[in-house]
Every structure is written in C-alpha cells, then in structure tokens.
Amino acid sequence: MFQRDFFMRMIQQMGEAAGVIMGLRQQRKHEEALLVIDDLLDRQFRMNGKLIRQLSDADLVRMMTTNGVVETANLSGVALLMKEEAAILSELGRTDQAYPIELKAFHLFMRLALLDAPAMLRTPSEEAEELAGRLGEYELPGATKLLMLEWYEGDRRYDEAENMLHELLEDGALSRGEAVDFYSRLLLLPDESLEAGGLPRDEVLDGLGRIKQDTEKV
Known part of the structure; x- marks a missing residue:
C-alpha cells in the first residue's frame, strides 16, 4: 500500500512538473525550465542532481534498490526529468550536451520496461520508443x-x-x-x-x- 501511495504521489508531482516545464518551453523560457529540472533533481530524490548525472544508468538502478526492490517510481521520475532536460537542450541547439542525457534517459526507460514498471505518464516502453526515434540519427x-x-x-x-x-x-x-x-x-x-x-x-x-x-x- 505504501509503495502504491508513493507511486501515485510521484505521478502527480511529475505530471505537475511536466506541465510547468512545458509551459516555460512554450514561452521560450528555456533556462528557467532547466532551473526547474535542476531543483527537482536536487530535492525530489535521495541523491542530488550532480550525482544523478554522474552515475551510469546501471549505477542509478543499484542506488535506487532497497532490500532487492527497485524504486521504480524514483527511477521513472529521474528518467522523465532527464528526457525533458535533453529536449530543452536540443531546442537551444546544445546537442552535444543533450545527447548523453537523452541516451541515459533511454537506458533508464528500457530498464524500467524490463522491470515491468507501471506507467508514470506513459508506459516505459512508450517513452523508450520515442527516444529510440529521436536517437535514430546517431x-x-x-x-x-x-x-x-x-x-x-x-x-x-x-x-x-x-x-x-x-x-x-x-x-x-x-x-x-x-x-x-x-x-x-x-x-x-x-x-x-x-x-x-x-x-x-x-x-x-x-x-x-x-x-x-x-x-x-x-
């Protein structure tokens, strides 16, 4: 019950965050949107944004596993924020910065799909499929x-x-x-x-x- 409640709260928080970020992108306030993502990565999870960016996707899964149970809600939240960050950086023309972030988000969504994690905003496979298309040129x-x-x-x-x-x-x-x-x-x-x-x-x-x-x- 606790895990389900936590996941539902995460869905609500990520949905609200996605709405804020999308609104800023539509207003072309890209730098403000990036600050929102930075803030969420720093305070929403058990590790700060700098560490999250440094760790590999496999390391993130290990770090977000407690007593053998993967915290899929947290992983989904990280993957969604990284996907949004990569999209904003691409819109700013900073593709060299966007690529590794987008790739890590892609890896995380594939791992979530393999874990049969529940959908956050969409299923992990749907998210991974979108990123596969965006990364297809590489x-x-x-x-x-x-x-x-x-x-x-x-x-x-x-x-x-x-x-x-x-x-x-x-x-x-x-x-x-x-x-x-x-x-x-x-x-x-x-x-x-x-x-x-x-x-x-x-x-x-x-x-x-x-x-x-x-x-x-x-």
Missing part, C-alpha cells in the same frame, strides 16, 4: 544496442530483436553462441507468441540454422 554505443536487444525481446518484439541481434553480430559486440541462445529461447515459445512478435517459427529456425552454419565455417 550510431549508438554497443552497450545501448545490447540493452535494446534485451528490451525488444522482453517487449515481445522478436523481429526487431532479431534485427538488433544481426547488427550486434556485425559490430562484433555479440558472439554466435549468444545468438544461438537467443533463437533457442524463442523456440521455447508458442507459435502464437512468435507470430504476434513478427518472427514466425520457420524464420526462427532459419535464423538459427544460418548462425550454426556460420559457426561451423569459422
């Missing part, structure tokens, strides 16, 4: 692509997961053994799930066969 780091593979698979978007799998193989960031494991996991699923995920069983078998052939050639 060549993303290997760690981001690996997380995307995990996210797509967890989101049951098996065709997109396979596309990312091949990209990682081409980059040398994924082993053929890991690719075999991916297809083997999919083969354990019912036909209906595979078809709903855009990758019917015959395509899974074909993909697995090609990976095994490539492995034998090496």
